[in-house]
Amino acid sequence: MSVLDSPAPSSRLASVGxxxxxxxxxxxxxxxxxxxxxxxxxxxxxxxxRAVLGSNGAGKTTLFNCITxxxxxxxxxxxxxxxxxxxxxxxxxxxxxLRRTYQxxxxxxxxxxxxxxYLACRGVSRWRYSLLRPRTGDPLLMRTAELIEAVHLTxxxxxxxxxxxxxQQRQLEIALALAGAPRLILFDEPAAGLSPxxxxxxxxxxxxLPRHIGFVIIEHDMDVALRVAESxxxxxxxxxxxxxAPDEIEDDPEVQAxxxxxxxx
Amino acid sequence: MAVAARTRSTLAxxxxxxxxxxxxxxxxxRIPTGVWLVGAVLLTMPAYANNFVLFQVFGxxxxxxxxxxxxxxxxxxxxxxxxxxxxxxxxxGYMVAILGPSGTEQISLGLSWWIYLPVALAVAxxxxxxxxxxxxxxxxxxxxxxxxxxxxxxxxxxxxNYTIFNxxxxxxxxxxxxxxxxxxxxxxxxxxxxxxxxxxxxxxxxYVARAPxxxxxQGIRDNARRMAALGYNVTAHRILAYGFAxxxxxxxxxxxxxxxxxxxxxxxxxPAVIDxxxxxxxxxxxxxxxxxxxxxxYVVLSSFAPDILTAFGLEPDRFKLIVGLGFLAAVFxxxxxxxxxxxxxxxxxxRRPDPLTGKxx
Amino acid sequence: xxxxxxxxxIATLAIAVxxxxxxxxxxxxxxxxxxxxxxxxxxxLSAILSGVTLGALYFLVASGFTLIFxxxxxxxxxxxxxxxxxxxxxxEVADRTGSWLLAFPIVFVITALIGIVLQYVVFRxxxxxxxxxxxxxxxxxxxxxxxxxxxxxxxxxxxLTPDFLSGPMELPLVTAVRPNGDFVYLRYPRVxxxxxxxxxxxxxxxxxVINRTRIGMLxxxxxxxxxxxxxxxxxxxxxxxxxxxxxxxxxxxxxxxxGTFQSLSPGEDTRFLLASLVVVIVxxxxxxxxxALGALIVGLTEQIGLTYAPTYSVVFTxxxxxxxxxxxxxxxxxxxx
Numbered sequence: 015m016s017v018l019d020s021p022a023p024s025s026r027l028a029s030v031g032x033x034x035x036x037x038x039x040x041x042x043x044x045x046x047x048x049x050x051x052x053x054x055x056x057x058x059x060x061x062x063x064r065a066v067l068g069s070n071g072a073g074k075t076t077l078f079n080c081i082t083x084x085x086x087x088x089x090x091x092x093x094x095x096x097x098x099x100x101x102x103x104x105x106x107x108x109x110x111x112l113r114r115t116y117q118x119x120x121x122x123x124x125x126x127x128x129x130x131x132y133l134a135c136r137g138v139s140r141w142r143y144s145l146l147r148p149r150t151g152d153p154l155l156m157r158t159a160e161l162i163e164a165v166h167l168t169x170x171x172x173x174x175x176x177x178x179x180x181x182q183q184r185q186l187e188i189a190l191a192l193a194g195a196p197r198l199i200l201f202d203e204p205a206a207g208l209s210p211x212x213x214x215x216x217x218x219x220x221x222x223l224p225r226h227i228g229f230v231i232i233e234h235d236m237d238v239a240l241r242v243a244e245s246x247x248x249x250x251x252x253x254x255x256x257x258x259a260p261d262e263i264e265d266d267p268e269v270q271a272x273x274x275x276x277x278x279x
Numbered sequence: 280m281a282v283a284a285r286t287r288s289t290l291a292x293x294x295x296x297x298x299x300x301x302x303x304x305x306x307x308x309r310i311p312t313g314v315w316l317v318g319a320v321l322l323t324m325p326a327y328a329n330n331f332v333l334f335q336v337f338g339x340x341x342x343x344x345x346x347x348x349x350x351x352x353x354x355x356x357x358x359x360x361x362x363x364x365x366x367x368x369x370x371x372g373y374m375v376a377i378l379g380p381s382g383t384e385q386i387s388l389g390l391s392w393w394i395y396l397p398v399a400l401a402v403a404x405x406x407x408x409x410x411x412x413x414x415x416x417x418x419x420x421x422x423x424x425x426x427x428x429x430x431x432x433x434x435x436x437x438x439x440n441y442t443i444f445n446x447x448x449x450x451x452x453x454x455x456x457x458x459x460x461x462x463x464x465x466x467x468x469x470x471x472x473x474x475x476x477x478x479x480x481x482x483x484x485x486y487v488a489r490a491p492x493x494x495x496x497q498g499i500r501d502n503a504r505r506m507a508a509l510g511y512n513v514t515a516h517r518i519l520a521y522g523f524a525x526x527x528x529x530x531x532x533x534x535x536x537x538x539x540x541x542x543x544x545x546x547x548x549x550p551a552v553i554d555x556x557x558x559x560x561x562x563x564x565x566x567x568x569x570x571x572x573x574x575x576x577y578v579v580l581s582s583f584a585p586d587i588l589t590a591f592g593l594e595p596d597r598f599k600l601i602v603g604l605g606f607l608a609a610v611f612x613x614x615x616x617x618x619x620x621x622x623x624x625x626x627x628x629x630r631r632p633d634p635l636t637g638k639x640x
Numbered sequence: 641x642x643x644x645x646x647x648x649x650i651a652t653l654a655i656a657v658x659x660x661x662x663x664x665x666x667x668x669x670x671x672x673x674x675x676x677x678x679x680x681x682x683x684x685l686s687a688i689l690s691g692v693t694l695g696a697l698y699f700l701v702a703s704g705f706t707l708i709f710x711x712x713x714x715x716x717x718x719x720x721x722x723x724x725x726x727x728x729x730x731x732e733v734a735d736r737t738g739s740w741l742l743a744f745p746i747v748f749v750i751t752a753l754i755g756i757v758l759q760y761v762v763f764r765x766x767x768x769x770x771x772x773x774x775x776x777x778x779x780x781x782x783x784x785x786x787x788x789x790x791x792x793x794x795x796x797x798x799x800l801t802p803d804f805l806s807g808p809m810e811l812p813l814v815t816a817v818r819p820n821g822d823f824v825y826l827r828y829p830r831v832x833x834x835x836x837x838x839x840x841x842x843x844x845x846x847x848x849v850i851n852r853t854r855i856g857m858l859x860x861x862x863x864x865x866x867x868x869x870x871x872x873x874x875x876x877x878x879x880x881x882x883x884x885x886x887x888x889x890x891x892x893x894x895x896x897x898x899g900t901f902q903s904l905s906p907g908e909d910t911r912f913l914l915a916s917l918v919v920v921i922v923x924x925x926x927x928x929x930x931x932a933l934g935a936l937i938v939g940l941t942e943q944i945g946l947t948y949a950p951t952y953s954v955v956f957t958x959x960x961x962x963x964x965x966x967x968x969x970x971x972x973x974x975x976x977x
Contacts, residue, residue: 082508108507116508120505121505125501136491136495137510137511138509142495143492147486147489
């Protein structure tokens with residue numbers, strides 16, 4: 015965080031340091047009479063890597079949707095970097111440094127890889143409505159090239175997204191999430207459907223992210239989730255069931271009975 | 280039907296050039312030979328075409344093409360099939376007639392061109408943008424219904440209202456200003472005027488399609504929710520797209536009223552509104568050249584329909600039947616219009632075995 | 641209903657006040673002060689009745705449109721052509737046989753058959769391609785309009801009202817009070833009143849079929865979740881065809897009604913298509929109650945506008961639609977989009 019690098023009065027420094035990247039307070043989302051998530055409170059520090067685990071229907075994706083603003087919570091507050099964004103539309107949250115990837119690949123079939131990544135960079139910059147084409151040497155074009163390189167898609171940069179393989183689309187998802195200056199990324203099952211080799215590549219990409227970028231990851235693959243996360247939140251029936259370090263959660267008998275045993279036994 | 284317009288990734292080309300400066304060709308060298316050829320033919324047209332062809336066939340084709348181009352921009356790049364474009368054009372034409380000089384002297388204000396022209400364009404653009412603001416609140420086929428309903432409301436209103444729009448009669452004797460001492464309604468000057476406007480509008484769409492605004496619009500067409508998750512205000516973007524398209528339609532409308540010399544409710548009546556859709560779809564919604572092809576086909580058909588119809592032993596006034604059947608044929612057999620046929624023919628030719636080796640490339 | 645009252649108490653109150661005021665205007669003999677502002681009560685009452693009966697006609701056209709949309713997500717922009725075609729055929733039948741009533745079953749069967757052909761030839765082939773289906777219906781409406789122009793020409797036709805429905809009837813609505821204390825009652829064309837009654841009966845019947853029967857359950861299931869309907873093993877295609885035929889038949893019948901109390905000429909097809917569009921945009925797509933409410937509001941707005949501000953009556957209809965779109969894009973009775 016650049017704010018932390020700059021010299022500042024100790025009181026302000028303390029307050030900035032205390033500001034969570036993401037803070038949920040009593041977030042509830044009802045679908046009819048059914049609570050998809052109920053009274054979820056969660057705090058993610060800047061730069062923290064958190065895994066959210068839980069069986070199908072535990073409310074993980076609803077939680078993400080409430081954080082990004084794709085749906086609004088029925089009650090409770092969502093704060094991003096200290097700011098109450100509960101009622102903000104998604105694009106306002108994105109412009110504040112939040113990013114997200116989608117479980118089902120939701121990309122732009124009619125655009126090329128380069129265009130998609132360029133749009134992601136442009137979306138959080140000024141001039142996103144510009145009618146002028148980028149000029150040669152535009153820093154965003156450089157950044158686009160870097161990002162494509164970072165997710166190993168350079169050979170496919172001019173291909174249409176609809177022509178990419180599934181694994182490549184997942185890599186492109188990550189590139190889109192890394193565009194701009196993300197401070198907190200929500201990864202929704204990034205490893206789903208990937209081959210073991212692609213999973214190793216994914217873990218490498220996630221663990222080598224710059225330290226100031228925090229993320230929350232939903233992942234069924236426990237190997238992936240526990241290797242990249244520093245802390246774990248267990249959801250069960252829409253409620254926070256356990257929180258702790260990866261090894262604590264792994265060893266917890268209740269968790270094992272509920273989740274690890276059920277899903278992977 | 281997929282109305283996805285695709286553009287070649289010139290952005291990618293620029294990006295590569297950015298990494299390795301010096302290999303990028305100048306912009307005019309990147310224009311394909313076909314465009315040079317078409318441009319040369321169009322520029323020298325007055326040398327061998329008669330006045331009817333210049334004024335009535337090409338002049339009108341360019342105008343309808345510009346209006347249909349504004350629909351193509353919204354539908355092909357934005358996924359929004361708007362039937363309001365002809366109405367926007369009609370409003371621009373009305374503004375020219377109301378603010379500028381016309382034969383209906385009790386209404387027309389007779390202002391000079393440098394006032395009424397920008398005001399007409401601005402009013403029409405504002406109107407189109409407002410309609411867009413309503414239309415983007417819903418999606419897909421609702422857009423067609425809403426824009427059609429508003430277009431018809433405009434038609435009935437102009438027919439009913441005599442204080443501003445002069446009802447059924449509309450305005451006659453609307454003439455372009457005598458700029459630079461040229462009578463712009465003469466076939467040759469008007470031909471070049473409409474050609475220049477069409478070329479400018481075409482170039483603007485081609486250019487903007489690859490600019491951040493146009494790219495983002497295509498992203499929104501493909502996946503609006505994902506674009507919101509990249510920081511784009513999807514609603515605002517769509518409304519601005521309506522604004523951009525309205526400018527094009529308004530330019531077309533000004534030319535239209537100059538060419539006809541008059542404007543009446545029927546100019547933007549329901550049949551005219553539908554015709555623009557027919558032109559854009561028959562030409563092809565995937566590339567900006569499509570609407571111009573569609574417009575040329577439409578104009579040629581309508582100019583020579585009586586002859587064609589009598590040749591087939593039909594009554595000479597069944598032009599609309601041809602239009603309708605042609606449109607149906609396009610939607611049934613080639614959803615990408617004439618452009619789609621062309622693309623398919625090219626693809627088939629590319630797949631034909633090499634005459635020397637017998638191999639299929 | 642009760643849910644709405646609880647959620648929006650102020651809106652409910654406002655609606656109740658407006659409705660009560662209207663009821664008072666319609667039922668009570670007007671004091672002179674009101675007459676001074678609004679003109680004679682007779683004019684107002686006939687504007688209201690014209691609005692309501694026009695609403696009945698709009699409902700006949702729009703209910704078929706909205707049913708087809710609700711079930712198949714198909715915007716049939718040839719719906720207005722079916723209306724006009726039904727009217728022309730009805731005219732021919734009534735003209736040749738001399739029986740107005742006979743025109744109804746004949747027109748219903750013919751337009752329903754056209755609907756079935758459309759369903760088989762066009763929509764089933766392009767299932768899921770909403771935009772393309774809509775474009776096809778636009779093409780069809782162009783072709784049909786030109787064919788009708790070729791057959792029936794540009795002149796305007798009126799279907800003669802049968803004897804038993806012609807002439808005015810006296811309604812229990814007071815228009816004025818004579819100096820001697822007698823009430824003057826409103827006289828209004830009998831045929832319009834009967835058509836209004838028929839539309840109400842038809843509307844209630846449709847509502848009952850949709851909400852209280854097995855086939856209605858199928859249709860509603862189709863509106864809510866087409867995949868579920870397809871997966872349930874029920875005869876989905878049969879339901880689709882039946883609804884399409886019924887909707888098309890209704891449009892044809894509406895053509896007879898429209899030809900009886902207005903007239904038939906080229907351009908009426910688009911006029912009624914647009915009326916249907918506005919009605920369902922205002923009322924909410926795919927809902928019969930929405931179509932009824934929308935038709936009533938649009939009919940009233942149009943006629944009151946025509947009576948009191950003739951130059952701007954179209955603007956009122958348009959403003960109504962714009963307001964609904966701005967504040968409730970799914971329509972008054974529609975579900976969230």
